[in-house]
Amino acid sequence: MKFWAVRFGSIGLAVLVSFGIGMIAQGSSGTVSRLLALAGLYVTLAVSLNLINGITGQFSIGHAAFYQVGSYTAAFLASILLSRGVISNLGTPIPWVLVAVATSLVTAGIAGLFIGLPSLRLRGDYLAIVTLGFGEILRIVIQNTPQLGGSYGINSPKAFVVPYVWMLTFLCVGVCRNLLQTAHGLSFLSVREDEVASSAMGVNVTRVKVAAFVIGSAFAGAAGALLTFNEGFINVNSFTMDVSFIILTMVVLGGTGSVTGSIVAALTLFILPEVLRDAPAMPLNAVLGTLAGIALLVGTIRLAMDHKGLGRSIWMPKTYIGIGIAVAGGIVVSVLANCLPALANRTIPSAELRMVIFSAVLVIMMLLRPQGIFGVRELGLKSFFRRANA
Amino acid sequence: MPDPILSLQNATIQFGGLVAVDNVTFDINPGELFGLIGPNGAGKTTCFNLVTGVYKPTSGNILFKGKVINGIPPHKVAKLGIARTFQNIRLFGALSVLDNVVIGGFLRNQTNIFASMAYLPGAIRETERLRDQAMALLEVMDLADEANGRASDLPYGKQRRLEIARAMATQPDLLLLDEPAAGMNPQESEDLMNTVRKLRDDFGKTVLLIEHDMKFVMNLCERIVVLDHGEEIARGVPVEIRSHPEVIKAYLGEAC
Amino acid sequence: MTAGLDASALPQQLLNGLMFGAIYALVALGYTMVYGVLKLINFAHGEVFMVGTYTALFVSWQMGYFQGAPGMTRATSPAVLLLMLVASMIVCGLLGVAIERFAYRPMRKQARIASLITAIGVSMLLQYGGALVLPVSPPRSILEQVNPYDGNLSIPLKPRNASLAASVDKAQAEEKLAALALEQRIKQEGVSSEFDLSEEGKKIRAASQAAAQVSRDAESRYNESGMSLNVPYGQGIMFLATLGLMGLLTYLVMFTKTGRQMRAVAHDFDSASLMGINVDRIVTFTFLIGSSLAGAGAMMCATFLGTQLTSFVGVTWGVKAFVAAVLGGIGNIPGAVLGGLLIGVAETLVVWAGGSQYKDAIAFVILIFVLLVKPGGLLGSAKVEKV
DSSP, rough: HHHHHHHHHHHHHHHHHHOOOOHHHHHHHHHHHHHHHHHHHHHHHHHHHHHIIISSOHHHHHHHHHHHHHHEEEHHHHHHHHHSSSSSTTTTTTTHHHHHHHHHHHHHHHHHHHHGGGGGOOOOOHHHHHHHHHHHHHHHHHHHHHGTTTTTTTEEOOOOOOOHHHHHHHHHHHHHHHHHSSSSHHHHHHHOOOOOHHHHTTTTTHHHHHHHHHHHHHHHHHHHHHHHHHHOOOGGGGGHHHHHHHHHHHHTTTTTTTTTHHHHHHHHHHHHHHHHTOOOEEEEHHHHHHHHHHHHHHHHHHHHHHHTTTTTOSOSSSHHHHHHHHHHHHHHHHHHHSSSOOOOOOOOHHHHHHHHHHHHHHHHHHOOOOOOTTTTTTSSHHHHHHHHTT | OOOOOOEEEEEEEEEEEEEEEEEEEEEEETTTEEEOOOOOTTSSHHHHHHTTTTSSSSSSEEEEEEEEOTTOOHHHHHHHHHEEEOSOOOTTTBBBHHHHHHHGGGGGOOOOHHHHHHTTTHHEEEEHHHHHHHHHHHHHOOOOGGSSSGGSSOOOHHHHHHHHHHHHHHSEEEEEEEEETTTTTTTHHHHHHHHHHHHHHHOOOEEEOOOOOOOHHHHHHHHEEEETTTOOOOOEEEHHHHHHHHHHHHHTTTTO | SOOOOOOOGGHHHHHHHHHHHHHHHHHHHHHHHHHHHHHOOOTTTTHHHHHHHHHHHHHHHHHHTTOTTTTGGGGGEEEEHHHHHHHHHHHHHHHHHHHHHIGGGGGTTTTHHHHHHHHHHHHHHHHHHHHHHHOOOHHHHHHHHHHHSSEEEEEEEEEHHHHHHHHHHHHHHHHHHHHHHHHHHHHHHHHHSSOOOOOHHHHHHOOOOOOOOHHHHHHHHHHSSSSEEEEEEHHHHHHHHHHHHHHHHHHHHHHSHHHHHHHHHHHHHHHHHHOOHHHHHHHHHHHHHHHHHHHHHHHHIIIIIIIOOOOOHHHHHHHHHHHHHHHHHHHOOHHHHHHHHHHHHHHHHHHTTTTTTGGGHHHHHHHHHHHHHTTTOOOOOOOOOOO
């Protein structure tokens, strides 16, 4: 009895929180509402890729493809409904949104099945390039399909989906957490660790890999459907290789295999560029100087960390000298940049700057904390994420 | 004479021009401690790979409990009741010792994946059951204290024992041990010998093992087959093998 | 186009494909060499290529191509081209070494995926950072000024039909006669232009035009009866240079001590270091060579193909070159060349067959089919795990 009480209690809580986020979104500006939706979608994407990549160890770097399959399925469905007069241009009613989400879940799952099948023959980097290639082929085919809007894109009536985005997020996290608590999840992990030994222990490696791909891509597809209704307009540029790379980065930065790590990394990496979007324009030479200074600083810390491995403290005289060089280097680069006629007196709008900062932060984080923010550990809420007696 | 649990009938496998296992025939009776020895490269591990379905024999048959199992994939062979350990230890290094053994028991898992995804009571009970079973096996293998440590952090000898515990978790009838005593000191090897005997006596397992440690094989095994260059060169009880001229030649021949 | 595929253009298209493919191959070599020694997909390689294109452009600009500098003649341009090539190779080589030293080497002891993410980070940093400081290059029309080698080398494949030659001569003679007649008529009528001719005169004019048409038709029939390949001089030189560089690389890898060490490191990194090979030196060397080959490819791309350059130009080229490397079997040097040429040819064939919008997809389609049949790529061998 207590079991079911806890179970329904937590499901109820998740729904409540989702609607709570929805209410915040409704009460705030369109931008904030959009960000709240996208944040949930990115968490879903990262956690679902973590199932394929981190937990099952199948090196997929084309997750945006499944996101795209789901998104376009929903958009196509909406265009049919629109032409039949079932829904109007004013907006898509929630029941139809849910139908579209379910459809996208299935189509993306099927796409996952097709990509999962080659994974039976391909290992590691070969699989990676096939998943990447699948995304590229899909993008080009859609660009040349007028029914899907071609390269311009496709409109769909909007809907207010923020609560449903977060319900999907909670569902995805819940499913991954559940799996990892049971012997089934262990069989996924065993495939990551050693395929030969897994199959010798009776684990059907084929089925586990395909299951991971199907579940992971189905969630990405559902997320794609919600993106369609949240944005009201999608085109292929929302699903480029960069998007796949960012999702992959979230997984690795969160610590491969760690569900909570994926969540935190997804939120961090998602919020960072969005905050930067509103930053003021910066003088170019200052930007270059700062980048150079940071690069030197990271190099110093990295060197100091290597020495720490030799049993010394990070804070040795060399470190302070290094920091001094870093600051000086930054200033020198900044002054030099101002002397070059092509670069002097230019300011950079923050929109162009944000991806630079994003990638710089990415490299710095990897250099300073290569095992991910949390390593393979799960974060907090011991009873929730840790196996009871492990 | 009971029906043999495992029979190799003229089992042969070729890799390109190399005949790794050539026309090997032997029967193992239920409850037997059976040894497979021979110099390096004699084809012993390849025999294991044939039995467990990693390779398919080029010709000949492999029968388990009277049924032909040629070319059945490894995970199905495991389900039929053959479990193995690996010469070059293959544990799930990043997982806990306990989880390694739970995975061994997973093939008798009764629930489907949807129950696990929804964390239904059935899936929880099943996982609990596998965990209890794994814990019991760790007790048998003297690893219970280590249950929550990382498998890759265990010392070498214990890793070998863990491999056996993991194989035992699949509830096999036939246990294939690939050099279980390799890298162990005399004391560990002695303990292992007693454990293997216990697996047969208390758990009724049939054991087929490959080992280079002659003392280990001669003291433990009841019957032995000797391979060299993929072919059988001798068979019999340990006393016969010890004095068999072909065996002595195979092991020492190169040096003479 | 209702006439279907123009088969007579096929040899020319194949040739163009090979020339494109040669650049893919040069870039693919860098991927494959780095993968060979470090088992790392060097995602930043495409950006090294990008820097190479800009270096070439910068040098040509400094040498005055765009300003009509005095003394800048066609005669001096081979030297300038060589300078562009060398500059690109040096800058790219150094950039590759720097990336390895500062971004990859600290990650070497970490999980492979961590290095991969670092590679992606470096790649994005160069793309977006480059967008801050690099201009979008002039489109093709100006780039053509960089290419001093105008014109084509025409290689006849099939001689023209000699019997048609006679009819061309005849038609041309008749054309001349008719033109002469028209000229006389104009003089005779004393008008200033042929449009002011009388009715009778206009008939003569029409006859002259008809004769000219017949002559033109005969001539084109005669020309089409034969077949020839046109190799733009610039691209031809580029192709030869590519072959030269590949030959140099083969010598380096197969017949020098460093090459032998490189192969040893590729075979087994740890054992190689135990055998006293300075692996750091070899890795640096590999990045130097691989990246400078990308620089060579970049210079040729910028100079002879007239691609418009942005700081994102390395994405497409890089990914396709990487596909080429995987297609041939990653880590395998002849495989990278084969893969690059194959993809170049396949892309031009797709365009020739009228599917230019699918040009960018064909590489991946081929890759997927090849990998399904041969999981290790064309020349690579899939590693069978020893149990």
